[in-house]
Amino acid sequence: MIHSLFLINNAGDIFLEKHWKSVISRSVCDYFFEAQEKAMEPDNVPPVIRTPHHYLINIYRDKIFFVSVIQTEVPPLFVIEFLHRVAEMFQDYFGDCSEVAIKDNVVIVYELLEEMLDNGFPLATESNILKELIKPPTILRSMVNSITGSSNVGETLPTGQLSTVPWRRAGVKYTNNEAYFDVVEEIDAILDKSGTTVFAEIQGVIDACVKLSGMPDLTLSFMNPRLLDDVSFHPCVRFKRWESERVLSFIPPDGNFRLMSYHVNAQNLVAIPVYVRQNISFFESGSSGRLDITLGPKQTMGKTVECVVVTVHMPKVVLNANLTATQGNYTYDPVTKILVWDIGKLNQQKLPNLKGSLSLQSGAPKPEENPSLNIDLKIQQLAISGLKVNRLDMYGEKYKPFKGVKYVTKAGKFQTGKVVPKQSSRLLFDKTK
Amino acid sequence: MLESSKESLKLEAMKRVVGLIAKGKNASELFPAVVKNVANKNLELKKLVYVYLVRYAEEQQDLALLSISTFQRALKDPNQLIRASALRVLSSIRVPIIVPIMMLAIKEAASDLSPYVRKTAAHAIQKLYSLDADQKDHLIEVIEKLLKDKSTLVAGSVVMAFEEVCPDRIDLIHRNYRKLCNLLMDVEEWGQVVIISMLTRYARTQFISPWKEDGVFENSEKAFYESDEEKRKSAEETKPYAMDPDHRLLLRSTKPLLQSRNTAVVMSVAQLYWHLAPKHEVNIITKSLVRLLRSHREVQYIVLQNIATMSIQRKGMFEPFMKSFYVRSTDATHIKTLKLEILTNLANEANISTVLREFQTYVKSQDKAFAAATIQAIGRCATNISEITDTCLNGLVLLLSNRDETVVAESVVVIRKLLQTQPSEHSDIIKHMAKLFDNITVPMARASILWLIGEYCEHVPKIAPDVLRKMAKTFHNEEDIVKLQTVSLAAKLYLTNSKQTKLLTQYILNLGKYDQNYDIRDRTRFIRQLIVPSERGGALSKYARRILLAPKPAPVLQSAFKDRDRFQLGTLSHTLNSKATGYLELSDWPPMAPDQSVRNVEVAEAMKEWSPAVGKAKSSKSDDKFYSDSGEEEDEQAADSGSDEEGGSEGSTRTPVSLSSEAESENSETSEDSSQSEKSSDSGTGVKKTTTQKNKKLQQAKKPRKLVSVCDRVCVCVCQQLSSPVFVPVHTYELLHRMTGKGLAAQYHFSRQPCIYDDRMISVQLTFSNNGDHTLENIHISEKTSAGQNIHCFSPIECLEPEKSVTVSMGVDFNDSTQAASFQLCTKAEGFNVSIQPAVGELLLPVTMSEQDFSKEQVWGAVFAAKLVSSGALVLVCVVQKDSGAQLTVNTEKTIIGSMLLRELQTVLSQGS
16 A cells, blocks of 8 residues: 655655655655645645656645655545554654654654554554554653663553554553543634625534543533534544434543544534724725724623734735734734734723734735735633533543543634625626626 | 674664664665674564664565574564564565465464454565465465454455455455444454445445436335334335345445544545445435545545535535535635535536625635636536526626736636627627737637637627738737637638638738748648639638538536546545556446345354364354344334335345255254254244253263264354253243233343344343233333443334234343343333343353364363353353263353353253253
8 A cells, every 4th residue: 555655844855764565766756846846835735646657645744745655546545644643643752743853753753654554554553552562752761761771662562452442551540530621612714804704614623631540431421412513533432322322432542632523513603703894905006005903802702812813815015014003913924925913812892903004016006805814713611612511421440530621712714804795796797687 | 883792782773774774875785784683682673673674675685584584483472462573574575585484474373363463464465465476376265264354453454455466356255244344343444444445346246226216215224223104105105126235234334434533434435325325325425525624635635526526416415515615715726626616516506696706706816827717617607507607708708807817818718618609699798809809918818819709700790800900910929829810710701701801811821821830831821722712723612611610519618527437436546537556446236136145154054164174163253144134134024013015025035045044054964953943043933942952962862863963072052051941932021011011011032133233232122012901102211220231222112002012122231241221111101110131141142263262272072152242252161071971161251250151051051961
């Protein structure tokens, strides 16, 4: 299946290669570089590239291209999903998945890749199993190892590999038994200039951090499971129980994991937590423009909106911005043409405002499209869909765990100021013309 | 450093070597020094040496041979991890000389006790095959053996090997088909993907098409599971296609995987449904696919491609989710184009205005390539939906005044295509475009306008010559494509309006004659001969008008994904839109259903295969399969008591199978009576049979039965004996007495079939009868009081007339304890607390054990192997014949169950004597 893997940084250097079958020359990457050049931006590189003898499937993550070489037919998603798992595993092991981290730990990376694939077919991708086979690097361990001569490599086959619960290892022990669940919801929305919702939906995930001894069997139930429309689970969740009773019953993996991700029923109206008044205009005469943005809280259910950041992708002709912000500060990068306004907490009484003039390239025609705003925000202690965890029960173990649930709402792809022609002012495609 | 005696130094050195390999630098000259360390005790060092060895062994074959003996030794290591990794490395060394050694190692590992080692063996098969394809036949044997393996760990890998080595040997799958379907949920994610795609191909060859007609599809099982009254009624009316139960099994067992977190699994289930499910069931995959769009950019790309293909054939599937395909300004270009494609596919009369409004914003996008693509999409919408053609045209004409050139050019091209469909009504547009002509500089657009004017010069008789005049002036500055169109325009005008344009045409033809481009010179010469009657009287010139002004068919604007459906969805070939190496065609449905009995792994057959050779264990998995079938049949009959006709027909399709198997087992020599009695009691025929054979055998009783065992090892089904020492075909227990139940009486018995709801559950059949004098309504289970015991309830019984009874089945997970499962049984009016108490034998399921496993255990005598339903722990029972009597041993992890079982067995055996 997966023949070889090349890791390539943004500058186009191949800094790691691994072959699971016979060696393939790194010149195969030339085809990739060609495509990369054509695509201009790393995001635009096609994920699947065909070369005369091979197929290259690549992902771009954390400024690294993971380029895998395939020789025969294989579902492309299979490879893509696997490459993302590899990246996640690096993140898990080294804290971040950067070129530096990988170069520093090249031996562990190699050992990991060796364990994850056998002959190009995934062997062990569960982080619990891998961590038992190859221990993640810590300063303490490397010191101990250098003194005692013990190794980083597990001597026996991880118990998880054979059991029906491969995600959990046997004999976990904690002095403090805790189980935390984070309900994180993201609002994806497109608002038009006047603030009406064009499209909005809520996606959520439940991330868990479970540190419980033994083999606990947990059951998590919701106050209002009907809200959940479409769900996908960690393999540990018993699907039958969910289908019949709408509860999550599972033997959790040890440590951090994503328990489920869900989509909230589309019929429910999505509460939009902020409103935006924006006015960005460019003057026909003279090379300047004006910008005026005001933000305010809307439906926040009494919670404060935090970490508000407004990002505007300006048209190419905007040379510079001369603005004043009543709250927070702004930066404008004339190269990437991105204006970032970091507001912070949203104050009910004093609405933050950003106002000023834009200078344009002289002589260039005025941009025809007004830029749209991307808004980032965070609301603690609130799941905007109203989802609530009812209770968490534990079976199978005697002790009493400490339990906690946290709710956070974030803005996902939250875009405002999209110019959507109104019913009344439809110029182009008026059916009733 | 590698030569050093200190291990830490060696390790450090090896790490550096691996670092070199990782960077792609050549480290092959170190080979001799590295190979020496292969037998080192330090595991980490060893692993690094393995990494090195696998990388360079191909280059230094002779030296690599030195290490082989180390691996051969490691293959016998008691630690399974070491055995497995030795096999991994051994098989990864691509040295042809060691092929026989590898073959031997694989064969051995394939029957290893550890499933992990067996999994490695499955991987090694592919490696060996790619090294030496001549070994195919031997490897197929190993694959066949491993396919029978019941471990979920092995399943994925062996199917992968199957796909690589012998994808055409579908006959190997038949017997394992149902097992694979049932195990699918528990296989690791990557294995699931492979198995699903293999099963898709399999199903396409083995089942008949469920798409025969677009009407209602009969589907008895579905009707049962959802107790969908309406569907059943309609099914009775139209007599029709009945889905093979195995086909249904596949669909049913893959459905929960749509909820997987692994995008590849979701996609493969989606393609399975797309290729196999009846049309009306495909819709369930939509939501999951739309969910995948939230994932990484690369995943989006692949999923959108597949949706694009699907949306051409079936708009309805994705229409409700149209907003999910709205383009965001932050999307990558290829994602934008795909979304545009899908939106275009989804557009219909009802939603076109929304789609167009959305497109309108895209046209203004800063990404000009995308804006151009949008205009093309508008063009496609306009041709597909005739009502809006005019609106679109007007819109596009407005776009002609756009400041951006690419947009204008694209609009012109699209307008040209649109106008071809209905030219007569749009002379004003042509006029408008002619006016714009001066401002447009993009060659393709200019050429399009010229062509339009030439083609429809009759509609614009005044403007056309004028345009030609302008062109004549600028001819030498134009691009080739524009020049060609100018020549054509001149020729056409000459034919229609020669009075005004004769001189102009002559002039242009002269210009063209001396052009630098030979295409243009050729064209000019050709046109001149064609239209200007020369003295030699070209025969063609008579037809010039018909040649040049022939009505031309309008171009069809269609999706680039139009013919992608020839490839199986989700494959690399589909993504590339061309056949990738190793792509396996998805065959068409067979016109006639192939024999479905090949998948029946029958008891008798299994006995033949196992008992004479092995003579001790019963192939339980295989009769699982058999019984699950008959179980369903029973369930159906029970549930369908209302519609006898259908139940009957269902039954009749399967009865021959069970009959034949019964007949066969009658003939079969060895220990068939136990199996038969089990069967007969299961199917509830009420034949009273004794299975106390084992006792008889042990006590050498001289009963008039055919005691035909070959040796003193007998194969007996113990659970039969345990549960019913006094023989009753179906032992029923009372759940609710009619007095306490106020007319409602309930009885239960253990059907002893693998539960259909969950493999951990035990299926219990409940029979309700109404002994009262009024109708009972809405009988259901309301409250499950016992902790930790899962109960799968039956679907509520809506009403039960007096003097009637109804049988339903439910599943209970007893957690391997004989603790009663208690719950509340409710009718509309009242609730009764009841409990089900399982006997210890009911918690067991018979399993197969290979000869090796037993011989390793050194267990002789009468042997029975079973596993606990819920935990899957093994229970081994053996009886050893001694001089005076017998010694009975029960081995199991669960001590409580073990001792209970032992006690009960003892009583039964002593009774028998």
